Amino acid sequence: MSFPWAEQYKQKHPFMRWLDSRLPLPRLVYNATGKGYPVPRNLNYFWNFGVLAGLALVIQLVTGIVLAMHYNSNADTAFASVEHIMRDVNGGWFLRYLHANGASFFFVVVYLHIFRGLYYCSYKAPREMVWMLGLVIFLLMMATAFMGYVLPWGQMSFWASKVITGLFGAIPIVGEPIQHWLLGGFAPDQATLTRFFSLHYLLPFVIAGVIILHIWALHIPGSGNPTGVDVKGPQDTVPFHPYYTAKDGFGAGISMILLAILVFFMPNYLGHADNYIPANPLSTPAHIVPDWYFWPFYAILRAFTVDFILEAKLWGVLAMFSSILLLFFLPWLDKSPVRSGSYRPTFRIFFWVLMADIAVLGFCGGRPAEEPYVMISQIGTMYYFAHFLIILPLLSMVEKTRHLPNSISESVLHGEEAEAAPAGLQPAPAA
Amino acid sequence: MVRILGFFVGLGFVGVAAWSLLWGVIAVSQDGLPHTVEHDFHAEPRDIEFSFAGPLGRFDRQQLQRGFQVYRDVCASCHGLGLVAFRNLHDLGYTEAEVRAIASQWPIQVPSINPATGEPATRAAIPSDRFPSPYANEVAARAANNNALPPDLSLITKAREGGPAYIASLLTGYTDAAAYRNANGDALPTENRPGQGLHFNPYFANLNIAMPPPITADNQVSYAPNNPPATREQMAEDIAAFLHWAAEPSQDQRKDMGIVALIFLIVATTFAYFSYRNIWATAKRTVRPIGVLDPENMARNEAANGDAGVAG
Numbered sequence: 001m002s003f004p005w006a007e008q009y010k011q012k013h014p015f016m017r018w019l020d021s022r023l024p025l026p027r028l029v030y031n032a033t034g035k036g037y038p039v040p041r042n043l044n045y046f047w048n049f050g051v052l053a054g055l056a057l058v059i060q061l062v063t064g065i066v067l068a069m070h071y072n073s074n075a076d077t078a079f080a081s082v083e084h085i086m087r088d089v090n091g092g093w094f095l096r097y098l099h100a101n102g103a104s105f106f107f108v109v110v111y112l113h114i115f116r117g118l119y120y121c122s123y124k125a126p127r128e129m130v131w132m133l134g135l136v137i138f139l140l141m142m143a144t145a146f147m148g149y150v151l152p153w154g155q156m157s158f159w160a161s162k163v164i165t166g167l168f169g170a171i172p173i174v175g176e177p178i179q180h181w182l183l184g185g186f187a188p189d190q191a192t193l194t195r196f197f198s199l200h201y202l203l204p205f206v207i208a209g210v211i212i213l214h215i216w217a218l219h220i221p222g223s224g225n226p227t228g229v230d231v232k233g234p235q236d237t238v239p240f241h242p243y244y245t246a247k248d249g250f251g252a253g254i255s256m257i258l259l260a261i262l263v264f265f266m267p268n269y270l271g272h273a274d275n276y277i278p279a280n281p282l283s284t285p286a287h288i289v290p291d292w293y294f295w296p297f298y299a300i301l302r303a304f305t306v307d308f309i310l311e312a313k314l315w316g317v318l319a320m321f322s323s324i325l326l327l328f329f330l331p332w333l334d335k336s337p338v339r340s341g342s343y344r345p346t347f348r349i350f351f352w353v354l355m356a357d358i359a360v361l362g363f364c365g366g367r368p369a370e371e372p373y374v375m376i377s378q379i380g381t382m383y384y385f386a387h388f389l390i391i392l393p394l395l396s397m398v399e400k401t402r403h404l405p406n407s408i409s410e411s412v413l414h415g416e417e418a419e420a421a422p423a424g425l426q427p428a429p430a431a
Numbered sequence: 432m433v434r435i436l437g438f439f440v441g442l443g444f445v446g447v448a449a450w451s452l453l454w455g456v457i458a459v460s461q462d463g464l465p466h467t468v469e470h471d472f473h474a475e476p477r478d479i480e481f482s483f484a485g486p487l488g489r490f491d492r493q494q495l496q497r498g499f500q501v502y503r504d505v506c507a508s509c510h511g512l513g514l515v516a517f518r519n520l521h522d523l524g525y526t527e528a529e530v531r532a533i534a535s536q537w538p539i540q541v542p543s544i545n546p547a548t549g550e551p552a553t554r555a556a557i558p559s560d561r562f563p564s565p566y567a568n569e570v571a572a573r574a575a576n577n578n579a580l581p582p583d584l585s586l587i588t589k590a591r592e593g594g595p596a597y598i599a600s601l602l603t604g605y606t607d608a609a610a611y612r613n614a615n616g617d618a619l620p621t622e623n624r625p626g627q628g629l630h631f632n633p634y635f636a637n638l639n640i641a642m643p644p645p646i647t648a649d650n651q652v653s654y655a656p657n658n659p660p661a662t663r664e665q666m667a668e669d670i671a672a673f674l675h676w677a678a679e680p681s682q683d684q685r686k687d688m689g690i691v692a693l694i695f696l697i698v699a700t701t702f703a704y705f706s707y708r709n710i711w712a713t714a715k716r717t718v719r720p721i722g723v724l725d726p727e728n729m730a731r732n733e734a735a736n737g738d739a740g741v742a743g
Contacts, residue, residue, distance in 0.1 A: 256700075260689065322440070378449070385444040390442070
């Protein structure tokens with residue numbers, strides 16, 4: 001890559017030289033994961049979640065493609081075909097439970113990945129494109145997960161598709177035509193199910209494409225690090241392989257253990273009982289709730305209960321979409337020159353308040369829309385918007401930050417220069 | 432510019448949310464928090480320890496057979512089991528011949544056509560058939576049940592909060608609405624008592640259920656001699672266990688596989704951890720020992736630690 005301290009790809013084997021001059025695949029791998037991609041040496045475990053998200057996508061693709069061989073996207077037989085997978089397909093229960101819980105796993109690691117970005121301010125220059133492409137992936141994931149939830153055609157599938165597409169109905173004038181266009185009818189039915197299946201199969205490949213852009217954009221400035229200080233030279237870095245492949249391997253092991261506990265011993269814990277009842281347009285469930293990973297946004301949607309110039313429902317829809325879209329502007333809202341939250345004492349307090357706020361919103365989003373949960377989500381919504389749009393911009397003007405280390409090496413070495421170089425690398429030249 | 436616009440957008444959302452909150456607070460201060468009779472009188476399922484609870488719990492085949500007996504003698508007259516086939520009864524420990532006999536003697540026949548005339552007809556079930564529904568269609572089911580629809584039981588323990596414990600609690604939970612007192616000692620308000628054709632049951636979501644009490648007396652189903660006595664509670668637990676098997680027939684296989692998978696993953700992760708430590712042993716601040724994996728390297732590390740003046 002473009003770093004002056006990156007090792008250049010040199011291949012001695014004639015075949016690899018031959019291949020590299022025609023299709024530079026070995027060079028690509030070397031520059032993306034080998035010594036051609038030097039990574040800050042001080043990354044902590046929060047830097048594991050990007051690779052884990054990639055792993056989650058692979059799990060979803062593999063299980064999903066096999067499930068699609070047995071699934072039937074017909075409104076009359078979809079529910080039965082899912083049960084056919086559970087009962088009659090060899091290992092079908094494993095595929096389906098892994099796919100359903102794999103979606104939750106995907107969201108867990110992506111949320112941790114995003115929270116890492118929020119704490120260490122990974123969105124700041126020169127990584128704005130990395131951040132924004134990540135948000136695009138997140139939006140695509142939400143669309144994919146929502147449409148996947150509809151496919152079993154259970155009660156929650158049906159009513160969630162009705163409620164979520166109904167959000168577009170809140171838009172003045174064009175809302176209702178848009179809703180009918182999305183559903184392919186006046187209510188969720190065969191047309192809805194077939195198009196959701198088609199898009200649910202398509203979007204993961206779009207996600208894979210945007211992930212390539214996300215990694216490409218990352219590999220221009222290189223990975224950030226917990227100090228937020230830029231890499232100054234080779235002594236600050238280690239090659240991605242074997243150092244971070246080894247660390248990611250351990251992280252992948254831990255996360256697979258947690259996923260296995262979920263899949264094998266509590267596969268329905270995160271689901272909703274009503275989705276084991278076949279869809280019935282004539283019977284509305286007592287409480288319509290989406291899957292847990294949408295709960296904070298669902299709470300924001302339902303926090304707007306009173307008309308104010310615009311209809312309350314429209315306010316809720318605008319707020320829900322804005323709560324994600326505002327993250328695209330984060331690099332320009334937070335102008336503090338210090339990246340890492342570790343060196344911003346006041347920012348850190350507000351960050352943890354935000355984490356608690358999102359947890360509270362998530363809790364309220366999973367509860368019925370009644371008091372006191374609505375009032376709590378109103379307070380939570382106020383803080384959410386205030387945090388990003390009012391507190392962060394003001395804070396970055398007034399906050400007194402802590403003293404930054406001169407370099408990454410200094411932050412990890414405390415002066416023991418003799419031990420600075422990792423095994424097999426040249427020791428750092430004396431500064 | 433972004434920040435100025437953002438500030439006003441933020442103020443807008445905060446302001447409208449605060450406006451909503453104000454009206455919410457006013458409403459609650461006038462009417463109090465919402466309170467429903469269902470909330471006050473609904474009972475959580477009893478705490479029942481099933482043999483299949485927890486990662487090591489497995490189905491008790493004898494219990495499943497008793498539960499199947501209860502389904503056949505009590506439930507099957509109104510409730511279908513449309514996702515389960517007779518052949519699945521092998522899982523319960525029945526032999527091939529027994530399964531064939533159960534299928535052919537099933538009181539409800541399977542829809543068919545007369546091979547000579549093509550007219551609709553019925554025939555005795557065979558093991559590959561799924562349990563036939565007691566009603567031809569939903570209209571027939573409602574007509575026979577006071578306009579209530581008896582749900583198919585194939586997935587019932589997964590389709591209700593509380594699972595098998597809920598089913599067992601519900602079946603033994605019928606009680607006299609007038610005499611019932613909730614945890615606070617309150618009596619059920621008269622307007623919430625069951626109407627015509629309904630039955631009070633605190634475990635049911637809206638308290639009044641259309642299904643009449645199915646299990647009414649001890650020994651309603653006669654169990655084989657070496658089984659526990661057929662009390663109402665025992666029958667309710669047995670049918671709940673059977674229905675949980677019907678909803679999740681692969682459960683035992685899943686847990687067996689889970690234990691193997693966990694052992695594999697824990698071993699693999701341990702190796703991954705040590706290789707991570709091994710690779711990073713010299714890369715960070717201090718020279719770290721890498722454990723028992725490589726005694727030669729350990730000695731080298733100790734020497735390096737000694738030279739650097741770092742306590743090993």
